[in-house]
Amino acid sequence: MSIETNKLSFSEYPDGRLDAKNAAAYVGLSTKTLAMFRSNGKGPKFIKRGRIFYYRCDLDEWLNADGKAVSTAQLRANRN
Numbered sequence: 001m002s003i004e005t006n007k008l009s010f011s012e013y014p015d016g017r018l019d020a021k022n023a024a025a026y027v028g029l030s031t032k033t034l035a036m037f038r039s040n041g042k043g044p045k046f047i048k049r050g051r052i053f054y055y056r057c058d059l060d061e062w063l064n065a066d067g068k069a070v071s072t073a074q075l076r077a078n079r080n
Contacts, residue, residue: 016056023054
């Protein structure tokens with residue numbers, strides 16, 4: 001299924017999976033950045049079935065997780 005919301009366009013499998021390219025588009029990151037996050041454990045949950053897939057619900061959960069801040073100073077303080 002191809003979904004287009006405003007200027008966001010991505011394709012999703014019927015079971016809610018997105019490949020890495022579409023997952024990156026969905027969360028607004030490059031595929032390389034998403035791969036780097038996956039490598040260091042900072043990204044959303046994923047599955048590997050020959051290729052990397054993400055479930056849309058896991059992407060939404062990751063986007064809405066803790067880490068929201070009102071300033072960059074607050075984010076720096078939270079990292080320490």
